[in-house]
Amino acid sequence: MSPECSRVLDALGQPLPPELAAHVASCAECRALVEGFDALEPVEAPAMKVAVPARALEELAAHPTPTPWWREVLMLMGAYVGLTALGALALTPLGLMLNSAPPGVVAGLALLVLLAMVGGAVVALAPMRRMAWGLVGTCTAVVALSVVLGGSGLAVKGFLAGAIGCMRTHMLLSALPLLSALVMLRRSAYHPARAVAAGLSAGAVGLLLLHVHCPDGSAAHLAASHVGPWLLLGGLALLVRSRLPTDNHTP
Amino acid sequence: MTRFCQGDSRAFDALFQRYARPIHGYLARLTGSPAAAEDLSQQTFLSMVRGRGRFQEGARVKPWLYAIATNAARDWQRRKRPEDLTDEGELPTSVAVEEPGPRDAGLERAVQRALEQLPEGQRIPIVLHRFEGMGFAEIAESMGLTESAVKVRAHRGYARLRELLATLREETNG
Structure with missing residues (x-):
């Protein structure tokens, strides 16, 4: 993986600066990377209620140190x-x-x-x-x-x-x-x-x-x-x- | 975190309120089971309390907490019945029950199937990066790897995903 590929990874999800966009256009691996990333649209976690772990609170009260x-x-x-x-x-x-x-x-x-x-x-x-x-x-x-x-x-x-x-x-x-x-x-x-x-x-x-x-x-x-x-x-x-x-x- | 380590229950509450939902969602994605995710979330926060003496001063909380959650999911995987695992003996990646109405059910299923086919070493960095919004330095800290190793895995994983998705689309269209 070249330094440019690494920079593309860091910039995923943001608009690519022109030099990185040019690199993506010329690098088959980075094109695959960007397309793979774009295929996964983040799904918001559902609004669920997670119960407060009672055992954890008990443990904390029993062993404060x-x-x-x-x-x-x-x-x-x-x-x-x-x-x-x-x-x-x-x-x-x-x-x-x-x-x-x-x-x-x-x-x-x-x-x-x-x-x-x-x-x-x-x-x-x-x-x-x-x-x-x-x-x-x-x-x-x-x-x-x-x-x-x-x-x-x-x-x-x-x-x-x-x-x-x-x-x-x-x-x-x-x-x-x-x-x-x-x-x-x-x-x-x-x-x-x-x-x-x-x-x-x-x-x-x-x-x-x-x-x-x-x-x-x-x-x-x-x-x-x-x-x-x-x-x-x-x-x-x-x-x-x-x-x-x-x-x-x-x- | 310092106050929590000193036994302050309000600090624990604050951490719980901040991370409970993301951790639950992450575990649901890793295990594919809402019931298991609920149980593992409880185990994650219980472990956080029990093991706070192992938290290294100056470290970041989020990668540490996700490392605990990943370990809990792996432990669950080790004790799970073999028929519940993928062909590779890894955690399944099904989120069907947990997700809100899909944008495109076919695409959603294809993405999930493609994710399932990734080896765990590539899938975890991708889930943490794409779905949990973690940076590669945080993922590296969480997984106990170097940042460059995580980047290589994520790079290969994303590229492989694209290949898998192309194949799945061809299968669907064909």
Whole structure:
């Protein structure tokens, strides 16, 4: 679309200045545009009486102070922290810090996963109009690759036995965070990118605990049993959220 | 909007009086169902109250409100029975019950049929632009797109409408 075409669009419904009229005469697309516009004569909305929404007035009287969106992010983060602590307590008898990679790598990756947890919660709940699929995809790829490539390389168990154990632990650790995220997600309009971000953010609880706890650091194990279920949780959140009713349609 | 965000019910009343009818008309055009439009209007204003903490200071009210209405209509579409949707699984665009006496019933029907055949991504900018009188910057704000993306969609949509109308006229005449 040329700058002239864009100006024609802006001038629709008004008399076109001579230079734009000349452009329309020479541009087939703009002729089609103007004819399409003219074909749609605006129809005045009928004089209907829309009932004052009583529930909205009740809601306003009951909650005169609005809840800022960041408070919901803090609530979700609070739930994640509490559930991470519970998960850590549950894993302590088996040994919480069994990752044999260098401590700097373990700490760095843990920080990255924590950032994914916080960032995912913000993307899921912040009132953003433009949903950044690119940002969600890039961050997911960075975290996934870092976790897979940042392992100790040590294979402790057989692939299948290790995979089943870690997947089960991952799902158990992430179930309640995912539930919390889905509850929060219903408080704003459905958007697939929000749902995926929420699922990944909730899955980061399981990913973080497995990252420090699991002694198996082979790339195959990390990809299939740590990162795989994490990605799966993103998809699961999307699937479940798309079927849940929405409490609030604000963007 | 600031007073409304602080819980002032008179400010809510003022917003409701100003936007209730246009929002109802917009929802009726999007859903094709007066009953659904009534219900979705109520949901839109209820969401506005519940979600006013998500309103960003300095933003415009109208695009925000239309974004809520569009989201409510999409949500309605997602939970609707499949037989009530268009072949593309999108919102139908029928306004037959809501409109006053048509200028030309045949033309009116042709326009509605043509609108129905547009993909939702082109139809919403056109309905907001042509019927709701919104500028492209406002539509972009409402749809969460860039202004140029909205213009491209509207440009293609209007051009496609003209093609569809020509085809429908040929069918009628033939």
